[in-house]
Amino acid sequence: MAEHLKEARSAGERAQDDAKVRGTVEGLLADIEMRGDGAVRELSEKFDGYSRESYRLSESEVEGIVAQVSEREMADIRFAHDQVVAFAKAQRASMTDIEVEAMPGVILGHKTIPVQSVGCYVPGGKFPMVASAHMSVATASVAGVPRIIACTPPFQGRPNPAVIAAMQIGGAHEIYVMGGVQAIGAMALGTQTIAPVDMLVGPGNAFVAEAKRQLFGRVGIDLFAGPTETMVIADETVDAEICATDLLGQAEHGYNSPAVMLTTSHRLADETLAEIDRLLQILPTAETAGASWRDYGEVILCADHDEMLQVANEIASEHVQVMTDRDDWYLENMHSYGALFLGPRTNVANGDKVIGTNHTLPTKKAGRYTGGLWVGKFLKTHSYQKVTSDEAAALVGSYGSRLCMLEGFVGHAEQCNIRVRRYGGVNVPYGEGAPYRDAAE
Numbered sequence: 001m002a003e004h005l006k007e008a009r010s011a012g013e014r015a016q017d018d019a020k021v022r023g024t025v026e027g028l029l030a031d032i033e034m035r036g037d038g039a040v041r042e043l044s045e046k047f048d049g050y051s052r053e054s055y056r057l058s059e060s061e062v063e064g065i066v067a068q069v070s071e072r073e074m075a076d077i078r079f080a081h082d083q084v085v086a087f088a089k090a091q092r093a094s095m096t097d098i099e100v101e102a103m104p105g106v107i108l109g110h111k112t113i114p115v116q117s118v119g120c121y122v123p124g125g126k127f128p129m130v131a132s133a134h135m136s137v138a139t140a141s142v143a144g145v146p147r148i149i150a151c152t153p154p155f156q157g158r159p160n161p162a163v164i165a166a167m168q169i170g171g172a173h174e175i176y177v178m179g180g181v182q183a184i185g186a187m188a189l190g191t192q193t194i195a196p197v198d199m200l201v202g203p204g205n206a207f208v209a210e211a212k213r214q215l216f217g218r219v220g221i222d223l224f225a226g227p228t229e230t231m232v233i234a235d236e237t238v239d240a241e242i243c244a245t246d247l248l249g250q251a252e253h254g255y256n257s258p259a260v261m262l263t264t265s266h267r268l269a270d271e272t273l274a275e276i277d278r279l280l281q282i283l284p285t286a287e288t289a290g291a292s293w294r295d296y297g298e299v300i301l302c303a304d305h306d307e308m309l310q311v312a313n314e315i316a317s318e319h320v321q322v323m324t325d326r327d328d329w330y331l332e333n334m335h336s337y338g339a340l341f342l343g344p345r346t347n348v349a350n351g352d353k354v355i356g357t358n359h360t361l362p363t364k365k366a367g368r369y370t371g372g373l374w375v376g377k378f379l380k381t382h383s384y385q386k387v388t389s390d391e392a393a394a395l396v397g398s399y400g401s402r403l404c405m406l407e408g409f410v411g412h413a414e415q416c417n418i419r420v421r422r423y424g425g426v427n428v429p430y431g432e433g434a435p436y437r438d439a440a441e
Contacts, residue, residue, distance in 0.1 A: 002311050005269050006299040008258060017206075017256075025181055025210040032185035036192045043182035048125065050154040050177065054193065057159065057175045062168055068161040077130060077162060081169050083356035084134040088142040088375040095376060105392025112379045115220065117147040117195075119187030121202035122167065125153040125179050126254070126288075128160035129203075131353045135360050135373060136202045137170030143378035148172050149197060151187060153179020180204075184211040188219045201373055203228075203360050205254060222373045226363045228253035229338075230348060231260045231317035233308055233330065238323040238344050240271035244279055246321050247272075249349055251292035252285040258296040260315060262308045269299050309333055316367040319348045336368045394424025401434035 031039040045051045057065070069077070099109035120136035123129045133150065140148045150172040152163050159177045167175050176194070178186060184204075188211075190196030199220035200212055209226035230250035234243050247259040263269050276293060280286045302308040305326060312320060312330075318338035322330045327342040334340065338361030341348050352359045360373035387393045397419040404413035410431050417428045428434050 001303070002262075002307055003301040004298065005266075005301055006273065006297055008260075008296045008298050018210075021206050021210045022214075025207055025214060028181045029185045029189070029211060029214060032182065032191070033189045036190075037194075040178065040182045040186050040191055043180070044178055047182070048153050048179050050157065052177070055176045055178050056193070057164070057177060062164060062175060065159050065161050066165045066168055069165045073162060074165065077166050078169065080131060080354040081134050081138055081166065083354060084358070085138050085142055087356040088139045088358075092142055092375045092379075095379060103392065105387060105389030106396060107386040107388060108383070109385075110381050110383045112381050114144040114146065115199045115378050115380060116145070117197040118145045118149070118199045118201060118378060119184075119197040119219075120148060120150040120167075120172070121183060121187075121200065121204055121208060122150060122152040122163055123179075123202070123204050123208070124155050124160055124163055128152075128155045128163045130160075130162045130166045131359060132202060133163055133166035133170050133172075135358045137167050137172045139358060139373065139375050140201070140378050141171030143375045145378050147174075147197070149174040149176065149187060149194075151176045151178045151183035153177070153183070181207050181211045184208055184215065188215045199378070201360065201377065206256065209363070222360060222377050223362045223370050224364055224366050225360050225373075228257040229260075229318035229363050230258070230321065231262065231312060231315060231319065231337075232321045233262045233312055233324060234265075234268060234321075235263065235305075235324045236265045236268055237325050238268075240268060240275040242323070242344055243268065243272045244275035246347060247297070248276060248279055248283060248289045248293065249347070250319060251297065252283070252289035253292075255288055255291040256296060257292040258298070258317070259293060260298040260300065260317060262300050262302055262311055264302055264304060264308065266301055269301055273299060305329070312337070316362075316365040318361045318363045318367070319351070321346075321348055336365075338362050338367050338372055390423040393419045393422075394426065395437075397424065398426075398434035398437060401428065405433040 095112050097111050102108045118140045122132045137148055137150050148171060150167045154177055186194050187197050188200055201222040203225040206226055209224055212221045213224060228250050232243050232246050243261060247261060251257050251259040261272060280290045283289055300311060302311060313334060313336045316336035320337045321341045323344045331340060331342060339351060341351060351357055358373045362370050362372060397416040400416035401413045404416060417434060420426050420428050420434045
């Protein structure tokens with residue numbers, strides 16, 4: 001049985017935190033819906049310490065801000081953008097429209113159609129999340145979304161040039177300097193100056209994630225992408241330094257970012273715990289990473305790889321770093337996670353920033369039922385059908401008539417019956433099921 005060598009805060013304590021967030025977000029969204037721009041302005045001033053006449057950047061402002069990005073930094077941003085776009089294009093190419101003749105005279109098909117307007121949230125209050133702009137804005141652009149708006153909070157009192165550059169390169173049509181619940185609410189609900197969108201995407205803190213959850217249904221969302229989660233699955237093929245580095249590298253996202261280690265080696269577990277203590281003495285973001293590790297860090301000792309697999313699937317972490325003597329075995333057998341990072345040469349930071357896969361991934365066990373953000377999230381698959389012959393109209397109609405009557409839907413049955421009468425020449429009594437046709441059926 002798996003043994004916890006270090007435990008995180010209890011589920012009950014986490015539930016209390018979630019309840020507080022729910023109540024706060026509910027009140028903020030109600031205020032935004034009632035007062036629109038006025039509420040957004042007050043919340044921006046209160047939480048971001050930022051105020052301006054219009055929170056939307058003009059084209060000239062965007063150009064001026066982007067001009068502050070150095071040539072070297074711009075080359076790096078473009079490299080990451082190109083990797084994300086290339087993979088998104090490959091994914092888009094795998095999604096094709098289809099049309100089949102299911103039986104003579106019956107045509108069935110589906111079309112993939114872009115969502116018509118999308119709001120992309122790019123976190124940036126604590127750390128300017130340049131990469132998140134690629135993941136949402138650029139991917140939506142590849143999907144062909146005709147209206148893409150992007151929101152990001154101010155960083156140190158002003159728009160972050162690198163984030164704005166990534167939004168511009170990605171293809172955002174409107175760029176707003178707003179953060180938190182006010183940005184999510186403004187995009188989803190609309191205000192006097194911001195037209196509402198059909199879908200919200202992008203990661204964020206607990207308040208952003210909760211705002212998306214409460215708005216789901218009124219608008220679509222990509223997934224529940226709350227505070228970053230990471231898991232390291234390791235055996236004695238790797239050392240404590242790489243395990244500790246990978247755990248703290250994601251724990252620095254915020255004060256409530258779960259970091260979990262599964263291992264079959266008691267020695268590696270002990271050494272990793274010691275190494276984490278050492279690294280927290282020198283890591284510049286130790287205040288944040290240390291709080292996450294203290295409250296949300298776990299080390300779980302498992303009997304064997306089968307038990308590590310079982311525990312990993314139960315936890316369903318957002319990021320799963322696998323460093324074992326059988327990495328591909330985990331690829332074949334894991335079924336609940338956000339994304340896998342296989343082998344010591346791979347790391348979550350590359351996936352977060354540059355390698356090309358999307359870093360907006362499911363958290364809070366949502367990996368049990370959904371994958372992460374990808375180009376397909378911005379596309380809707382719509383079916384269509386067409387009956388092209390009298391024979392097919394009568395044949396399908398007769399089956400439909402009888403099945404509708406079986407369920408008691410007489411009005412439905414008459415939709416079928418009228419076709420049987422007109423195209424099949426069969427005088428079906430009103431409100432009755434179509435007769436069987438022995439020759440054809």
